Amino acid sequence: MIRLAVDAMGGDHAPEAMVAGAELARDQHQDLEILLFGDEQQLQAQLKDSTRIKIKPTTEMITMEDEPVRAVKGKRDSSIVQAALAVKNGAADALVSAGSTGALMVVGLLMIGRIKGIDRPGLTVTMPVIDNEIGFTMIDAGANADAKLDNIRQYATLGTFYAENVRKVKHPRVGLINNGSEADKGDIAHQKMHDMLVQMGENGEINFIGNIESRYLLNGVADVVVTDGFSGNVALKATEGSALAVINMLKTGIKTSGLRGKLGALLLKRPLQAIAKKMDYTRYGGAVLLGLQSPVIKGHGNSTAKMFKNCLDHAYEIASSGYTEAVKEYLLKSAVTKQATEK
Template sequence: MRTIAVDAMGGENAPKAIVQAVLQAKAELTDTKFILFGDQKKIRKLVGSDQDRIEIVATSEIINDEDEPVKAIRTKKDSSLVVAAQFVKQGKADALLSLGNTGSILACGIFIIGRIKGIARPGFMPTLPVKNSDDGFNMIDVGANAKSKPEYLLTWAKMASYYAEKVRGVKNPRVALLNNGSESDKGDDLHQSAYQLLLDSDLNFVGNIEGNELLEGKADVVATDGFTGNAVLKNIEGTSSVLIHLLKDKLLNSGFMVKIGALLIKKALKGLVSKFDVDKYGGAVLLGVDAPVVKTHGRSDQRAVYFTIKQIDKILKENIIGEFRSEFAVKN
């Protein structure tokens, strides 16, 4: 039986959306148990009588967005996030899910659960949409590391490639390096060195990819330094949100004839919105720590959390962490 530790108090819609998602997923994942951490009274009321394979652990503190991450995990030892991470560290749970403070989740992953031996720096990896497929692509690192080394990018690419193959079902994933040009000599020393390492590896390296090509579907995995990755991720999220908002506003507030036109293309518009529906991909995985740690957006609703739970269950089934332990202990 697989066990997922769930920080039930993280995010804007906690604990309701989280508990509802757990109940929905539990009905499908019959060999998975859930441990919910947080306000016991609130959680128990939401769970109701459906307590099979659900355990509730009472905690008295919550880590807020404004808390300094490392300080928070040291001072708020009875927070839902920290206690959940401790359960994973102690082997009482197999994976951690949270919608909370990104920095604190990262700190819990590194300082409580711990890194896999042979991996110098874990990296955050979301799955993002592409225009010509529903498969999307993985980008790593998107913010776990402010500074990077070429060796880190190679390690992240290896882990992300394995994830893409085993969890997303992509055969022989195409790996690209995010850079400021397609030529092999583009970029600074970091990117030129990383390019050579990727070229010499056994990965299916397809070369550099530029920012304007990311959503074209030219790569299944994109490796980048954490600073650039975080900036690019937020740009993609912000641009997608603004465009969809503007489109809806124009269709709804541009007169009767435009509304009629909107009805005629309603199916196509739904397809467009679905294309940029990142909820279906689950959350961002902290690859490189000694258990699956997945963070989904703080604004996530029941649907987004449900898909993230399914994602975690797939990671556990494929024994991703065990494979990483073997790979990097032997070769690094």
């Protein structure tokens, strides 16, 4: 049985969307149990079927306005803190929240803890590509803006294992976001990142294909896109914004094109729906904070029931994939090998 701890009070549409999403996910997976942390009265009022869904009462909640570290330390009975403690204590396999990103990162680092050998966890997102349904994985998408070389090395490893174990991509292609594809492009920091990743590729640790420009991301040029948190967050928001802009432009164009345009849109309804679905990044189920002892998944703050259900599906997928165990075993072997080599 896979158990997910849910911060049911986090998000713009909490707790309605979280409870409804939990029921949808529960119906999808017969070996899934969900623990809903939050205000008992509110959760009970929303819950229609308690089969494999348990309410865990809490008396506090952390809002977007709260300073994350202070709030986590001061509101010990908040829904997100208690959900994190359930994961830490082994009562749940993964943590899911659509609430404060800062608070989620704090509980992830301070309570659930890092995997030994990982200095800074990376926020990982899966984004759509034009010619397949798998998409590509980007790490880091905003957790660590001032990434060092060791962070990038670890992100390449985490991203590769994630693509292989969770996304089921064989021998995933790893690319580094840069302002050009040539090896000497970028500032000194990115040139050093490139050279280090080349070495990892030569050692057989990853399948590094070189620098990639962000304009090619949606073409599926790489399976795993490695970057520092600053560049990754900029690329992520630009990609999301572009996808939404294109869809909105199509809708506006159809509405303002008169009868002929509307008739044409009617004939193209299925292809247009397919395009909209393919470019919908929310179907991949939020972002994952990779590098922690257990999976931590961040849903969009404006998550609807369907979007939150996708987050829970994603958490279930990661928890049942053996991803965390595989990374721990690899890093342990790497550490032992390194110590032996140094001796």
